[in-house]
Amino acid sequence: MTYCVSMLLDSGLVFLADSRTNAGVDQINTFRKTTVYERPGDRVIVMLTAGNLAITQGVLNLLAEKLASHDPHTVNLANCANLFEGARCVGEAVREMHTRDGEAMRAQGVDFNATFIVGGQIRGEIPRLFQVYSAGNFVEATPDTTYFQIGESKYGKPIIDRVTRRSMALSEAAKCALISMDSTIRSNLTVGLPLDLVIVRRDEYKVASHVDIGPDNKYFQMIREAWGEALREAFSELPNPDWLAVR
Template sequence: MTYCVGLRLNAGLLFMSDTRTNAGLDNISTFRKMHSWCVPGKVAITMMTAGNLATTQSVVSLLDERSKAPEERAPSILEQPSMFQVARLVGQTLREVIAANAQAGQRADSAFNATIILGGQIGDGGQRLFLIYPEGNFIEASADTPFFQIGETKYGRPILIRAFDPDMSFADAIKLLMVSFDSTIKANLSVGLPLDFEIYRRDSLKNGEIHRVEKDDPYFQTISEGWGDALKLAFDSLPPYQLDE
């Protein structure tokens, strides 16, 4: 399992993912789940993946190879005219990989499933954020749905729903995501540090600042401990239930 979140802010896009993969309690590994492509001044694309590791690595490898290989290996993710067309290409590639591995190549076998968060900007087309399903279809973030989660989503979702504001700064958005990830990590062993996050500043058309949060990161430890203390204080401040005598 994994946990990834993409936020659509007025200031830009923010992506965060964990790095834990597991095939049983005795087979836990660390793999990067965030991948970026860029032509400075023209194209900036970031993708996060959740699901079968072989499937997601195949999708990333195909997209990467077709972006660098000779022209006969097109289509290239860097040559699409819009982010909508990029989402279509990624969806088609995901469906292609799943079909090649699923039984008889005719159905999206759940054993090979994967889900993708895709975001970025091409030219003056504006920043866009998509959620791509194993079948290759997708939906786009909007004012009503300004963020997407994939993987182990339920533990970190409540804080996002309560506290997210599209006008918030990147600094506050990172703090919000760290609370969301801390809640998930504490509740599910299949999600774990290190965390990767990337900041894409609106209209910059270049790869954003990419950071890794290690297990001993002092800020993450402060957030984890401070959030726990804040929850206890909030709980104690609520009135007790009145039982009949």
């Protein structure tokens, strides 16, 4: 399983992904789910992937093939004019994988399941954020949307809903994403460390920060302990219902 979250803010974008992949409980591996396409000064595109690893790796390989193509008519993440084109490029790669593997997977009773977050900024545009579905179609974050989640999204959603605002600082959004990830890791064994945290500042057209967060990361350790403690404290400070016929 996977949990990935990305936030679109006034000041830029925050991406956080875990790295655990599993096929049954006895086969848990670590695969990175974060891919960065960067040409500093011109564009930065970050992709997070969730779902069937064979599909998501296939999509990344098709995108890499297109990047390496010498045909000037091939649209790829390096030459797409805008991020909408970039999301379409990812969606087309998903459809190509479906054409290749969809029927054989269906014959084996395996769902064709893969979702992608694609976000970043291309010079001439504001930062944009997309979610691409298994069918290759996609949606874009609007001013009402501060985030997209893919994979095991429910455990970590309440805290994001309560604190994110477009105007929050990137480092504060990173803190929120890490708390959301912590709640998910505690509730679902198949989401696990290390984490990839990528931050893109608006109008820089490059990665501002890319951090690999493992079990030794002091800040994440602090989050894990302090957030649980803060929740328990907040919980104990709220009054119990004294109108029940019980104590």
